[in-house]
Amino acid sequence: MIILLISVNLMAQQTGVNYDEKEVPNYKLPELLVSKNGRKIKNAKRWEKIRRPELLKLFEQEVYGKIPVDIEIDDVIIHEAAGEAFNGTAIRRQVELVFRKDDLALSANLLIYLPKDSDNVPVFVGLNFNGNHTVSDDPDIRLADSWVRDNPSLGIVHNQVTEQSRGVASDRWPIEEILEAGYGIATIYCGDIDPDRDNFQDGIHPFSYQLGQFRPGYDEWGTISAWAWGLTKAMDYLSTDADVDSSRVIVFGHSRLGKAALWAAALDQRFAMCISNNSGCMGAALSRRQFGETVGSITKAFPHWFCENLNKYASREENLPVDQHMLLALVAPRPLYVTSATEDLWADPKGEFLSAIEAGAVYQLYGTEGLPVNEMPAPDSPVAGSVGYHIRTGKHDITSYDWKQFIDFANQQFTPEQ
Template sequence: MKSAFISFVIIVCSYGSSFAQGPPTNYDESAIPSYTLPDPLLSPNGKAVTTVKEWERKQRPYILKLFTENVYGKIPGKPAGMHFKITETDTAVLNGRAVRKQVTIYFGEGDAAPSMDLLLYLPKANKPVAVFAGLNFNGNHTIAADKAIKPAKYIKRKDGQLSDSEAIEASRGSTASRWPLEEIISRGYGVATAHYYDLEPDDKDGWKQGIRTTMKDALHIATGAWSAIGAWSWGLSRIQDYLESDAAVDAGRTILIGHSRLGKTALWAGANDQRFSIVISNNSGEGGAALSRRIFGETIRNLNTSFPHWFIARYKSYNDHPEMLPVDQHMLLSLIAPRPLYVASAEEDQWADPKGEFLSAKNAEPVYALYKLQGLTVNEMPAVNTPVGETIRYHIRTGKHDVTLYDWQQYIEFAESKKVVSDK
């Protein structure tokens, strides 16, 4: 199967891997074993949760704890001494319609503390604006062909070694199609993004130089108590911390977005940090929006074989027994409630199990119903390029594992429909 994304930076996307262990990949609907999903509204004592109060005070924390203990691990709080430094501002970018800021987020006191570089584009407006926030795969400099953007601190070369890139200029703007700045800015929204490697390199040994090591003492958390996805999720909350300090941003309307493994990350961050007003999962697949008990495409074993660092060690005990997990991914989606949630799939991305993503969103509906909010409003998978749903929305588009302009257009329209409106 072809790799999902090829550039000078080698990012092995989860849908494109091959595996030496475990049963062959199933793409046959008729071969899916029967399964029963755990009920997000069934309390540990077997009683039904029927009110928002019961959900918020008891059931939601209980489910969050189950995911913490079995799948993603802990997420520590905001570090002491965290501070920001705006390193560059240009008030006339994108043909004079936007402001670009580059900010270093320091995770402790002093400028020697571990840090993350944030790239921020804001439309010129008379009021604070809503912002789409998310991590990027290849470095801030790749989302736009703009020579002023600070390059990534390090990249992953073809030989698998981390290093500063001597050929960084060749990669500028190489992922611009995934970040259609002109479209987003023209609709009145901003974009905030950072390279996920700033938090932890995406490698089984990445923890050795990532924040799970460099911030271990400051955050009072053992390295094995959380995962790479946890570290990346933690970084998204630190982006929100900065946005709350920027007077040009309406941080109460931050829209969290993530694609593929960073879609898994966005869902986990959104579940833990309720400051994000909308959460968007783009092609997040197994360990993200797709149901684990539905054996189709990628499986838990596949994840833990190729990406052992993404999740905590205990998750590996469910490699061949997803039915033993006390949770499934519809329960993760339910933790976003009552905030709007968008789950998106791609027709050719069968590895990520589009139907499993749809069914997961569908089975999160009962929790939204507690808040008297409508979910998908349909019972069957919609046709391609036909978004469905109200507070939960879903689409499957034509094409492959990617983030496209079509996806972004749907996300912007969803934000506007939920009154996260632009200030055009």
């Protein structure tokens, strides 16, 4: 631990990043339960009618960007309806969701595993970083053909995957354990929806452009909003799958994809639950703490993730009309699980925990308890009400330990009758 703290302090000195709680500025969070005209929100009805729409609009305008057009699935191609998987214990489904507009076409490939001989199955759905074939060494998963960031060590060369990349992320996707617990799992490669680069000429964004437009408007969707949109399209399909219980679809994501999962859950209330794993800045962590990654650093490194309006708040977090506890609150009254990691100071674990605490005020409007504690729990000691939280020993990652907590939390939230 001493070595880690010395390392963190040296890194902070070299980069100018704050990892010292003593250097967190005094801050005041914007009021969660006071409307823009000063009206106090005292019940769930007022929250749903007044405050929730206000906050959703602010996040659209100032952070993630609004989705300017309604783009529906044009075609569904079933490449595999019920392939046998995992020694006959599961079925594998591979579905291509096709979108078209004028001369534009885009395909998002959805991989689904379900326990064999089960119906009405609850499903975890989330995006992956490098292609569906990376989540398992299953040789029958179709290789991604979208642009992927080069990583020769993973077999990704000239922005295309190879067989070498098959199963390289399987440690983050304990699919057999998820299936054994009675859940299905579904995933789409995020780059099928929008490649993770500052381009805006590929992916889904051109579908929304007007004549002469080459990038989203200052208040229009960045890549995270596009990824969230893709998750809602996955939900569209899952709602039609007779083997899936569409009332128990859990949206989840790790890191930048955790930011997308939170935004998707805010936009689409069909998701029954949301899991944010190490989502950090502009995910679960409070921006005003300016601890670890900040608005300034994230908009400089990844300007394409957000709408251009967010640039106004670089090093001016106190001027943001929202903070991330408000994003978490938009998930209410649906169950929410937030995670951190002890070595992931860049994502500000304490800021994630405090954000989850603050969101509990909206859960109380619905007569449920958010987080049942006020003090940050010890590592590897999960706590849960309608909002759950744990900080795991280790680095920025998603592990089998995390997945065990997700499954346990889902089991607590979904009653047997469902």
